[in-house]
Amino acid sequence: MSKKKPAKRIINNASRSFRIFTFGCQMNENDSEKISGMLKALGYVEEMDVNKAGLVILNTCSVRENADERVFGNIGAYKTVKKTNPDLILAVCGCMMQQPEIVNQIVSKYPQVDLVFGTHNLHQFPELLNNYMVNGKRLVEVWDDSDTIVEDLPVDRKYPFKGFVTIMNGCNNFCTYCIVPYTRGREVSRQPDKIFAEVKALVADGCAEVTLLGQNVNSYGNDLDETVNFASLLRQLNTIDNLKRIRFMTSHPKDLSDAVIDAIAACDKVCNYIHLPIQSGSTRVLKAMNRKYTQEDILDRVRAVREKIPGVAITTDLIVGFPGETEADFLETLKVIELCQFDSAFTFLYSIRTGTPAATMADQIPDAVKHDRINRCLEVLHRISHDINQTYQGQVVEVLVEEPSRNNPERMTGRTRTSKLVNFPGDPTDIGTQVMVKITAAKTFSLDGEKIEQEDTHGAADTHDDPIPANS
Ligand code: SF4
Structure with missing residues (x-):
């Protein structure tokens, strides 16, 4: 793939510190948590200042073309950073690297990039890094596809109280506007026992909420034993003691079966929230998008x-x-x-x-x-x-507290089970706990409220009634 023969580089004093920049979706965030986990297992520490870091990793996204341009702009800037930090190792990975023309461009025009790897061989990163450090020669290693998911990678989770769990990789759908099937490959589901064990371990570490990730979680298990599907996975995870909330994304409307809806309804830990990307309401446009459902199907599933x-x-x-x-x-x-x-x-x-x-x-x-x-x-x-x-006004809702509000550190922010953002006066000891909040003001994008003590909430958990009648 290389066009120019890169010079061998002598790495004198590379510090064992790193900074990761993540572009794109939660799948990429979860991949970055794995890269961070692997580096920390090797003794690396996080360093926010790129002028001091020994290693910078750009985990790229290829969903939008202007995101590509942003990444190239970022890579370009490291020419200057490397002048003040000459021992810096620059690695680039993620979906963009699954496109050969992008890798060719990097190889021919960006000598400041030392290491390139893809989404399918993320687990090889420590080995590639070591090879680079020993040989000092630019390394490009990208697998086209993979029919397995490597298990048991260390994961450095951003939040101790909530975590992403990837349940499948890839997509089989080929929507006509989307590059993902070309960069993430075909659907590969993890074995349910591996997912169960990961969620159990997370809960044992104090995690209250998990978000199950996949490009199309509703088709989870199609490539596994016929008794395994997304509905059965939800029911199985719902049995884990001390797990409080299960979320998932993303659901493709064509695969949102009654069995999945019934499982969500039956499982008390599965949040009453669904992200259901419809993309368009026109059957004609949906056909051109190759979405494989119609307007009537959308209305039927939402009903x-x-x-x-x-x-x-x-x-x-x-x-x-x-x-x-x-x-x-x-x-x-x-x-x-x-x-x-x-x-x-x-x-x-x-x-x-x-x-x-x-x-x-x-x-x-x-x-x-x-x-x-x-x-x-x-x-x-x-x-x-x-x-x-507005229908939340006066209701008492359960909030998993995430962090101080960006605008006012005396207020905390968190989410309801329906994924509404709630701000309320609180303190950092609330972070990671579930509190009951009475909603006092409703805005377009968030709710304001007052925390109420647990004994005042007798019978109040999840008191928010369905504000919307079943439509059409
Ligand atoms: S289902 Fe999602 S990831 Fe798959 S091709 Fe369509 S838009 Fe892309």
């Missing part, structure tokens, strides 16, 4: 979720301005938002992702039209979020 899971909150992802999206298609999306009453949504302007089928589709939508549509979309979403949040 089933609301009927079976009391007080559930549903959030979504939306792509506005997909190639060929007409005004009529966009109005279908607005209609579906109104019918589904999403608690909130991540909205994206469609942007071309080279290497995907949608990048070369005719009828790319002009930017001005995309901006107009996203603004109209946000107006509807914000109104609905605001109205739903």
Whole structure:
């Protein structure tokens, strides 16, 4: 893959300290926790100042093309950093490295990069680092794919009270706008006993909440024994003593089965919250996106979720301005938002992702039209979020306290089981605990409240009733 023969580098005084920069999604955050865990197991310590660190790792994301540009900008800056910190080792990994043209670009234009590895051989990082340190020669090692998930890597968790647990890698869906199946490979599920053991160990370490991660958790187990599926995994994890909350992401609407919905409803530890990315409300656009469901399917799944899971909150992802999206298609999306009453949504302007089928589709939508549509979309979403949040006024909700509020350290912030952000006066001893909070003010994006003592909450846990009737 190399175009230029790199010079052998003498590493005189590399300090055993590191800094990781993570781009992209929770899967990448979880990978960074593993890289950090492996480094700490080797005796490395974290160093926030890149001018002092012995090792900097950029864990990249390739979902958006402008994210690529940001990463190249970042890599470029290390030419200067290396002048003041000449012993620095720069490693680049993550989804972008699964694209050969990106690796070629790095190899030919960015001599400051010492080590390149991919998502499928993350576990090799300590070995690659050691090889680099012994030989001083740039190393590029990227596996195309992998049909196994390496178990028992040390994980350096960001929060002691909540943790990510990857349950599967890859995706089989090939949505026409998405690069993930090309960078993360096909779906590979972890064995349920390995997941169970990891969650149990986390809980033994004081973890109250786990978030199960996969590109499409609803198809977990399709590649395993036929008795294993996402519903059975949820039911199994729900039996773990002292585990308080189970979350998961992401759910593909086409695979959200009744069995999964029933398991969420039946398992007291599984939060009454689903992130269900619909992307569009127009059946025509959904077909062009290769999402394999229709508007009717979305409404059917949302209806089933609301009927079976009391007080559930549903959030979504939306792509506005997909190639060929007409005004009529966009109005279908607005209609579906109104019918589904999403608690909130991540909205994206469609942007071309080279290497995907949608990048070369005719009828790319002009930017001005995309901006107009996203603004109209946000107006509807914000109104609905605001109205739903108003229904929390006066309710007592359980909050897992996460950290001091960014704007006021005398206030703590945390999340309800429905994933609502709540701010309340508190102190750092609350962090990592579950407290009961009476909601006193509701805003569009968060709730304010007052902590109430446990004895005052008799019968009040989860008192927030379903504010939304089952729709359509
Ligand atoms: S389901 Fe579609 S959008 Fe999600 S990762 Fe797979 S291909 Fe990408």
